[in-house]
Amino acid sequence: MYPAVRYISFGDHALIMEFGNSINPEVNRKVHAFHDVISNAKLSGVCECVPTYRSLLITYDPTKISYEKLVSEAKSLEKMSKAGISERKARKAIVPVVYGGDFGPDITRVAQCHNLKEKDVIRIHAGREYLVYMIGFIAGFPYLGELADEIATPRLESPRLRVPEGSVGIAERQTGVYPREAPGGWHIIGRTPLKLFDPSWQPPALLQSGDTVKFRPVSIDEFWQIHSTASRGSYDPFIQE
Numbered sequence: 001m002y003p004a005v006r007y008i009s010f011g012d013h014a015l016i017m018e019f020g021n022s023i024n025p026e027v028n029r030k031v032h033a034f035h036d037v038i039s040n041a042k043l044s045g046v047c048e049c050v051p052t053y054r055s056l057l058i059t060y061d062p063t064k065i066s067y068e069k070l071v072s073e074a075k076s077l078e079k080m081s082k083a084g085i086s087e088r089k090a091r092k093a094i095v096p097v098v099y100g101g102d103f104g105p106d107i108t109r110v111a112q113c114h115n116l117k118e119k120d121v122i123r124i125h126a127g128r129e130y131l132v133y134m135i136g137f138i139a140g141f142p143y144l145g146e147l148a149d150e151i152a153t154p155r156l157e158s159p160r161l162r163v164p165e166g167s168v169g170i171a172e173r174q175t176g177v178y179p180r181e182a183p184g185g186w187h188i189i190g191r192t193p194l195k196l197f198d199p200s201w202q203p204p205a206l207l208q209s210g211d212t213v214k215f216r217p218v219s220i221d222e223f224w225q226i227h228s229t230a231s232r233g234s235y236d237p238f239i240q241e
Contacts (some may be wrong), residue, residue, distance in 0.1 A: 001027050005078060007071050010057065013047075015070055017056045023145065027054050028133050032210040037077050045070070051209050052134050053143070090131075091211045092239040095177070095192050096218040096226050097126070097168050103191035103223075110153050110170065110187050121189060122217055124148050130175060132211040140179035140197025140205040144213055147173045159185030166191045168215070179205070190215075193227035194237060206237075 006018040017034070020027035035051045038058065045065030050057040060070055099122045100107045111118045130144035137143075147170055155171045160183060163169070167178045169186030178184060179196035192215075196206045207213065218226070229235040 001030070007074070009067060013060055013062050015058045015060065015067065015074070017058065017074065018054065019056075020054045023053045023133070025131055028131065029210070031056050034078065035209075037080065038074065041073075041077055043070070043073055052136070091208070092129075093207060093211060093213050093237045094239065095168075095194060095213055095215050095237060096222065097190040097192050097215045098220055098223045099125075099190040099217055101220075103220075104168070104189040106156075106169075106187035107189040110151060110189060113153055114151055116150070121151050124151050125170070125175065125189065126215045126217050128214075130213045130215075132207050132209050132213060134209050135205055135207070137176075138179065138182050140207070142176055142196070142205075142207045142211075142213070144175045144177075145173060147175050149173070153187050155185040156187060159183055163188060164191065166193065166196075168192060191223075193223050194230050194235070 001020040001022075002018065008016040008018060010016045019030045019034075031051045031054065035049050035056055038046070038056075039049050043065065045061045047059045047061060050059075058070065058074070060067075065073075098104070100118055107118050107121055111121050114121075125147070128148060130146075132142045133145055134143050135141060151170065152173045153170055162181055163178050163184040163186075165178060165180045167184075167188045168190040169176055169178065169184065169188050171186040176186065177192060177196055194206065197204055226235055
C-alpha cells in the first residue's frame with residue numbers, strides 16, 4: 001500500500017486514485033471504502049466511480065467540475081474517511097457448483113498439472129473464502145481471489161470462443177464465474193446454476209466488489225433444482241447474519 005494515495009489524470013474527463021501497487025485485500029478494502037465515500041458524497045459533475053483491484057477510476061463532466069477541483073474534493077473526502085468513516089460490511093455468498101464432467105471440462109488438466117486427483121482440486125477450490133476484488137471483463141464477471149497455490153494454473157494457451165454461462169474458471173491465482181456465454185481463456189472446472197447478471201435487477205450484478213464468496217459442491221440433480229428455483233427469483237445465496 002502506498003503511504004499516500006496517488007492522483008493521476010486519465011484523459012480529459014477521468015481521475016485515477018491509486019491506493020497501492022499490489023493486489024491484496026487491505027488495498028482493495030481501501031478502494032471500496034473510498035468508493036462508497038465519494039459515491040455517497042454525490043459531488044456535482046462526477047459521473048461514475050469504478051473500483052478495481054488497487055485503484056478507483058472517477059469519470060467527471062469537465063463542464064461542471066474541473067480536474068483540480070475534483071482532486072481537491074477527493075483529498076478532503078479522503079481525510080474524512082481516515083477520520084472514521086467505516087468500511088462497508090461485506091456480504092457473504094454461498095455459490096453452488098457442479099465440478100468436473102461436462103460442466104468442468106478442464107478439471108482433469110488442472111489436476112494433472114499439479115499431480116492431484118480431481119477430488120483434491122474440488123476440495124481445495126471449495127475450501128476457502130474468496131474476496132470479490134472487482135467486477136469486469138464482461139458485465140457481472142467477479143474477479144475472486146486469491147486461489148490456493150496448490151491449484152493456481154496459467155490461462156489456456158488458446159482461449160475458447162464460447163464459455164457457457166455460469167462456468168467457474170481459474171487463471172493463475174484468480175477464480176471467477178462467467179455471467180453469460182462469452183469467449184474466455186480460463187480453465188473451466190465447474191458450473192453454477194445461479195444467474196449472476198440481469199439488466200432488470202438493481203444493481204444488475206448479483207455479486208458486488210467487496211463481497212465474499214464460498215463455493216459449495218453440489219450434485220447434478222441439485223444443480224437443476226437450484227437452477228429452477230433461481231430462475232423464479234426464489235433462491236438467495238447470501239448468508240443472513
